[in-house]
Amino acid sequence: MEKFEELINNTAEPVLVDFYATWCGPCKMMRPILENVKARVGNKARIVKIDVDEQQALAMKYQIQAVPTLMLFKGGQQVWRQSGVVQSNQLVELIESQA
Numbered sequence: 001m002e003k004f005e006e007l008i009n010n011t012a013e014p015v016l017v018d019f020y021a022t023w024c025g026p027c028k029m030m031r032p033i034l035e036n037v038k039a040r041v042g043n044k045a046r047i048v049k050i051d052v053d054e055q056q057a058l059a060m061k062y063q064i065q066a067v068p069t070l071m072l073f074k075g076g077q078q079v080w081r082q083s084g085v086v087q088s089n090q091l092v093e094l095i096e097s098q099a
Contacts, residue, residue: 013045016037019050019069020051027068034047052067
């Protein structure tokens with residue numbers, strides 16, 4: 001968890017976090033979407049995937065009750081959060097508004 005805190009606090013660019021589970025169907029749909037987003041935004045943002053089953057303490061801290069849940073952090077602060085599948089155009093616009 002400390003490594004995660006360091007990442008969101010010490011990174012200049014926005015950090016998009018995908019809280020997911022391996023057994024979750026909609027989470028599997030996010031993989032190509034996030035790959036597309038990364039290809040489009042490049043170094044403007046970092047994209048991190050967190051498995052809620054492996055990182056239960058982190059999931060509890062951020063009150064993850066549904067997967068996938070996406071969160072965007074900027075300067076250590078949560079600036080956006082949404083559960084469910086989010087399309088790449090919306091994520092790119094969101095990142096570019098924070099970059």
